[in-house]
Amino acid sequence: MTNPPTILVFDSGLGGLTVLREVVAARPDAHFAYVADDAFFPYGHHSEDEIIARVVPLMGELIGAHDPDIVVIACNTASTLVLSHLRAAYSVPFVGTVPAIKPACAQSRTRRVSVLGTKGTVKREYTKALIRDFAQGCEVTLVGSPELASLAEAELSGASVSDGDILAELAPCFVGEDATSRTDTVVLACTHYPLLLDRLKRLAPWPVDWIDPAPAIARRVSDLLGPRIGGIAQAGAEMIFTSNRVHGLSATLTPFFGGRALA
Numbered sequence: 516m517t518n519p520p521t522i523l524v525f526d527s528g529l530g531g532l533t534v535l536r537e538v539v540a541a542r543p544d545a546h547f548a549y550v551a552d553d554a555f556f557p558y559g560h561h562s563e564d565e566i567i568a569r570v571v572p573l574m575g576e577l578i579g580a581h582d583p584d585i586v587v588i589a590c591n592t593a594s595t596l597v598l599s600h601l602r603a604a605y606s607v608p609f610v611g612t613v614p615a616i617k618p619a620c621a622q623s624r625t626r627r628v629s630v631l632g633t634k635g636t637v638k639r640e641y642t643k644a645l646i647r648d649f650a651q652g653c654e655v656t657l658v659g660s661p662e663l664a665s666l667a668e669a670e671l672s673g674a675s676v677s678d679g680d681i682l683a684e685l686a687p688c689f690v691g692e693d694a695t696s697r698t699d700t701v702v703l704a705c706t707h708y709p710l711l712l713d714r715l716k717r718l719a720p721w722p723v724d725w726i727d728p729a730p731a732i733a734r735r736v737s738d739l740l741g742p743r744i745g746g747i748a749q750a751g752a753e754m755i756f757t758s759n760r761v762h763g764l765s766a767t768l769t770p771f772f773g774g775r776a777l778a
Contacts, residue, residue: 519544519546519744520545520584521546521547522538522546522547522548522583522584522587523547523548523549523578523581523583523586523587524548524549524587524589525552525586525587525588526549526551526589526593526706527551527553527556527557527558527593528553528664528668529667529671529672529710530590530664530667530668530706530707530710531551532671532706532768532771533706533709533710533727533771534589534706534729534732535549535771536771536773537729538587538729539771539772539773540773541737542736542737542743543773547752547772547775548581549752549753549755549771550755550756551755551756551757553756553757554756554757554758555757556668557633557664558633559633559661559664563596566592566593567600570593570596570600571597571601574601575604578605578607584607584608584740585608585609585610585736585739585740586601586608586609587609587610587736588609588612589612591612591613591614592635592636592705593611594612594613595611595613595636595642610736610739613642613728614630614632614636614642614702614704615726615731616628616642616645616646616649616655617645617648617649618731619701619702619726620649620650620651620652620655620700621649621651622700623700625694625695625696625697625698626654627654627656627696628653628655628698628699628702629655629689629698629700629701630656630658630701630702631660631684631688631702631703631705631708632657632658632702632704633659633664633705634660635659636659636705637704638659642657656687656698660684660705661684662680662684663707663708664707664708666680666711667708668707670710671764672764673764673767678718681711681714681715681718685715685718688701689719689720689721689723698723699724700725701725701726702726703726703727703728706729709727752777753777754777765777
């Protein structure tokens with residue numbers, strides 16, 4: 516490729532910005548298009564069949580419009596449901612986001628890990644298969660949060676979100692009686708959740724390791740694209756909402772794009 520590569524990052528809302536931030540840092544030579552499917556947000560309120568029927572044709576439209584060199588599905592729900600359908604339908608490479616159960620269980624000292632995700636992600640067979648394959652003897656607690664993604668979205672948009680509301684979603688992750696047997700690792704199995712990481716750390720009843728898959732996703736994207744072809748791309752970045760609304764959050768969103776101006 517002689518032109519800067521184009522990377523399309525897709526999520527149901529703003530959570531995928533946590534993945535975008537790492538990919539931008541890994542590939543400053545690229546042009547970025549971030550697509551938030553806010554017209555269908557949150558995905559957790561839709562059936563599996565509805566999400567597949569929504570995302571597969573929508574992705575075809577986005578590929579036609581942006582001609583990406585690679586697509587990042589920065590959403591656990593979409594990745595666990597739709598990735599195989601997308602790879603069957605389109606030739607562009609896809610990188611998905613799935614619960615980081617393998618690295619979490621590999622590093623846990625107390626052998627007690629919690630997976631904090633949406634209700635859909637934690638009940639999905641894909642997630643259960645990851646536990647069967649990679650738990651390595653750990654006790655894994657699945658916590659399906661009904662509201663945390665929406666709370667993260669609200670806070671990023673400038674709304675006030677109470678500690679109590681966040682703690683209610685977080686508390687079930689923490690199990691065990693003493694330091695040798697209680698949860699010591701929490702997998703953030705929704706890309707929205709790292710938006711609240713500072714508050715999650717502050718509200719946690721005891722310190723744990725928080726596993727965010729975004730850095731590993733960025734490394735995978737960079738590996739697939741191959742060596743950089745130049746310095747920092749001069750092109751800006753695009754922020755697209757499927758609802759066609761104007762985001763009005765430029766100052767808030769710009770840091771996720773590495774300081775680039777948003778088209």
